[in-house]
Amino acid sequence: MKFPRNSGVLLHPTSLPGPHGSGDLGSAAYHFVDWLQTAGQKLWQILPLSGIGPGNSPYMSSSAFAGNLLLIAMDDLLQHGWLEPDDVSPDAGFETQRQNFAVVWPWRMERLARAARAFARDANRQRQADFAGFCEAHVDWLDNYALFMALAEHFNWKDWCEWEGGLAQRTPAAMEHARTQHAQRIAFWKFCQWRFFTQWRKLRAYANQRGIQIVGDAPIFIAYQSAEVWARQDLFDLNADGHPRVVAGVPPDYFSETGQRWGNPIYLWSAHANEGYAWWIERIKRTFELVDIVRIDHFRGFASYWEVPASEPTAMKGQWLPGPGAPLFDAIHAALGPLAIIAEDLGEVTPDVEALRRQFAFPGMRILQFAFGSDSRNNFLPHHHQNDTVVYTGTHDNDTTRGWWKSATENERQHVRDYLAVDGSDIHWDLIRAACASVGDTAIHPMQDILGLETEHRMNFPGKCEGYWEWRFEWDQVLPEHASRLAHLCRVFGRDGSNDRR
Numbered sequence: 001m002k003f004p005r006n007s008g009v010l011l012h013p014t015s016l017p018g019p020h021g022s023g024d025l026g027s028a029a030y031h032f033v034d035w036l037q038t039a040g041q042k043l044w045q046i047l048p049l050s051g052i053g054p055g056n057s058p059y060m061s062s063s064a065f066a067g068n069l070l071l072i073a074m075d076d077l078l079q080h081g082w083l084e085p086d087d088v089s090p091d092a093g094f095e096t097q098r099q100n101f102a103v104v105w106p107w108r109m110e111r112l113a114r115a116a117r118a119f120a121r122d123a124n125r126q127r128q129a130d131f132a133g134f135c136e137a138h139v140d141w142l143d144n145y146a147l148f149m150a151l152a153e154h155f156n157w158k159d160w161c162e163w164e165g166g167l168a169q170r171t172p173a174a175m176e177h178a179r180t181q182h183a184q185r186i187a188f189w190k191f192c193q194w195r196f197f198t199q200w201r202k203l204r205a206y207a208n209q210r211g212i213q214i215v216g217d218a219p220i221f222i223a224y225q226s227a228e229v230w231a232r233q234d235l236f237d238l239n240a241d242g243h244p245r246v247v248a249g250v251p252p253d254y255f256s257e258t259g260q261r262w263g264n265p266i267y268l269w270s271a272h273a274n275e276g277y278a279w280w281i282e283r284i285k286r287t288f289e290l291v292d293i294v295r296i297d298h299f300r301g302f303a304s305y306w307e308v309p310a311s312e313p314t315a316m317k318g319q320w321l322p323g324p325g326a327p328l329f330d331a332i333h334a335a336l337g338p339l340a341i342i343a344e345d346l347g348e349v350t351p352d353v354e355a356l357r358r359q360f361a362f363p364g365m366r367i368l369q370f371a372f373g374s375d376s377r378n379n380f381l382p383h384h385h386q387n388d389t390v391v392y393t394g395t396h397d398n399d400t401t402r403g404w405w406k407s408a409t410e411n412e413r414q415h416v417r418d419y420l421a422v423d424g425s426d427i428h429w430d431l432i433r434a435a436c437a438s439v440g441d442t443a444i445h446p447m448q449d450i451l452g453l454e455t456e457h458r459m460n461f462p463g464k465c466e467g468y469w470e471w472r473f474e475w476d477q478v479l480p481e482h483a484s485r486l487a488h489l490c491r492v493f494g495r496d497g498s499n500d501r502r
Helices: 027-038 074-079 092-096 101-122 125-137 139-154 172-181 183-209 227-231 269-274 278-288 326-336 351-359 401-407 410-420 427-437 480-492
Strands: 006-010 043-045 213-218 246-250 260-265 293-296 304-309 319-322 341-343 364-367 389-392 442-446
Touching: 006 480, 027 043, 027 183, 027 480, 043 442, 074 101, 074 183, 101 183, 125 139, 125 183, 139 172, 139 183, 139 227, 139 278, 172 183, 183 213, 213 278, 278 293, 278 326, 326 351, 341 364, 401 427, 410 427, 427 442, 427 480
Parallel strands: 006 043, 006 442, 043 213, 213 293, 293 341, 364 389, 389 442
Antiparallel strands: 246 260, 246 304, 304 319
């Protein structure tokens, strides 16, 4: 699909300011949309909206369909009378730890439980009907998710394959008994999803009304400890006891000498093909109900994927195997029509990956931090960019640009100086300008680079399981010149919408 020439900012909502330990879908999110408009931006790129998993990663969620409970705004619960002001007034101990998700998560969960009890006790008929309508509209995934979460809590988060009494095998008698036994907690998880989806759709509508589109993220793989793997074990490569036979990852690369062993189960692509890729069609459909554009993470895995024996501690001893390729996207296109999809074509990109991307006209990605490590043949350099390209200074997996500059070799730095005719003293804006100047139709700038932040503010470090995904900014870091400078670059390089009038 052809994208208009535009520009946007990469910022996950958990990174927004706010008093309750995680950025959420409350007033700060609306203020951020207003700021994007002032800065001349047309896109807000986010990470997966699904819940966080081990290490706080949104790429290891307990569901491919459910929303992140950390994003539920407390103000909404107050407005409906399901919480009282005292319920959401953080104490001094919370204030000192409010950027630690190990503290934030239980604090927020306890408030959500209070709100769910109040709703169950006091909700009027209109609210009850709204909730029932939501549950009906999402029944294809919500029932399994809510039961899965209730059982996961009950079994103290043991892997589902270790659940007792026929629940790992999902025998009818065990499932029926569990639904009755855990009915109250099932209702809680459904209530939370209702509030998440209600709040998100309101925020997305607000953004769309102001000319801002949302770029979402769809990870190729899902977590083993998830409702979808438990519910559709036949679609994944598992042993007879339910444990993964093999897991996903990538071989040694830029980020890790031993590769990245992600640990996600591998799809049984033959089983998906036999049912016409219905599971994937539903997943993409549901994602587009939440966002305007979808970035498919690890796109190369659809051409071929790196399979690692589950017994291996690293990703070094794996093998490349063919993915589903074009038939998957043919099925999605036949069911849903043309879609605005960005292919994350990073890593070891082989000709078959490039051919698959081009066959379906998905824009690819170019990262400027990767551009200066070799010579003029480097495909990440702007003179190699093409229109069907999304240009980033860096992604959520990269260091901030200022951090990258400090750790770069002198050869890389000199290459930057020579190529961009700069001295590097304003390196984050140098790369933002280069991204805006590219012929690539889309330019995306991490918020950390707009603010000129150092390494300690990076969002993620691939292969490291702890200490990331929790970054947040404060409004006093955002100065008027940040928006005005970004808006100016968009005007200079035709990313302000003026090209739409041609």
